[in-house]
Amino acid sequence: MVRRTELPKYTVPSLTIEDGARIAAILQQRLNALNDLALTLKHIHWNVTGPHFIAVHEMIDPQVDAVRAMVDAVAERIATLGVAPVGTPGALVADRSWDDYAIGRAGAIEHLGALDEVYVGVITDHREAAAATEDLDTVTNDLLVGHLHELELFHWFVRAHLESAGGELSTAGADTEKEAARSAGAAAKGAAAR
Ligand SMILES: [Fe+2]
Numbered sequence: 001m002v003r004r005t006e007l008p009k010y011t012v013p014s015l016t017i018e019d020g021a022r023i024a025a026i027l028q029q030r031l032n033a034l035n036d037l038a039l040t041l042k043h044i045h046w047n048v049t050g051p052h053f054i055a056v057h058e059m060i061d062p063q064v065d066a067v068r069a070m071v072d073a074v075a076e077r078i079a080t081l082g083v084a085p086v087g088t089p090g091a092l093v094a095d096r097s098w099d100d101y102a103i104g105r106a107g108a109i110e111h112l113g114a115l116d117e118v119y120v121g122v123i124t125d126h127r128e129a130a131a132a133t134e135d136l137d138t139v140t141n142d143l144l145v146g147h148l149h150e151l152e153l154f155h156w157f158v159r160a161h162l163e164s165a166g167g168e169l170s171t172a173g174a175d176t177e178k179e180a181a182r183s184a185g186a187a188a189k190g191a192a193a194r
Contacts, residue, residue, distance in 0.1 A: 008082030015081075015137060023137050024083035026129050030144065031074045031085060032092045033122050038067040040101045040118060044111045052108035052161075063154045070147045077143055102177040112161045113170065113184025114177035119155035126151060162187075 011020025045060040075085035086092075098121060103114045130144040162170045162184050170187030174180035 006083075011082040012080060012137075012139070017082075019136050020081045021083060023133055023140050024078045024081045026132055027074050027078045027081075027140065028083075028086060029095075030126060030129050031071060031078065031087065032096050033125060034067055034071045034074060034147075035087065035092055036096065036098075037118065037122055038064055038071060041067065041115075043101060044103075044115060047103070047105045048108050048111050049105055050107040050109075056108040056112065056161075059157060063157075066150050066154070070150075073143060073147075077140060081140075103181055106181065107185060107188075109161065109188040110181040110185045112158050113174070113180040113182070115158050116155070116162060116169070116171045116184075117174065117177045117180045119151065119158060123148065123151050123155060164191075 007017050007021050008024070011017055015023070041060050041064045045057055045064070048056045048060075075087060078085040086095075101114070101118065103111060126144060126148055130141055130148060133141040133144060159169060164170070164187075170184045171180040172183075174183050
């Protein structure tokens with residue numbers, strides 16, 4: 001529910017003020033998630049170790065650039081809707097429903113296992129936000145669907161490292177980043193020993 005005091009003074013033409021506020025609130029959650037993702041991707045870029053270091057280190061940076069562009073577009077859409085976007089780290093942490101990324105310095109495959117989990121969370125919520133805006137505001141819906149084209153492609157780049165020749169993911173069944181990292185690491189060790 002949007003409180004009266006939070007309603008914008010104007011919004012984009014043809015939307016009601018209430019719908020403008022509702023869409024901006026959905027987008028604020030996506031702004032938090034994408035800002036968090038951009039920082040998490042850089043954290044992985046810096047903490048990845050082992051023989052696949054350079055491949056993963058270099059794969060991550062174009063994803064950071066793309067996600068930062070998404071952050072900017074989402075924040076500016078919120079402003080366009082007449083609402084002030086909140087981009088400060090304290091507000092992000094206070095508002096988010098997920099924990100900090102759980103892995104520090106670790107092997108490339110372990111990080112990719114955990115990153116698989118991260119993308120599952122971000123993409124699931126982004127798809128929900130896209131569905132929620134489909135009837136309310138086609139322009140916001142189009143923005144979010146555009147992000148999903150890229151996010152789901154990046155998710156496949158990650159999963160391709162975790163996939164067996166038979167098409168199975170080493171992270172299948174994992175629910176947490178640590179669990180996914182462990183499963184991915186164990187599968188990679190098993191494959192190397194064979
Ligand atoms: Fe760098």
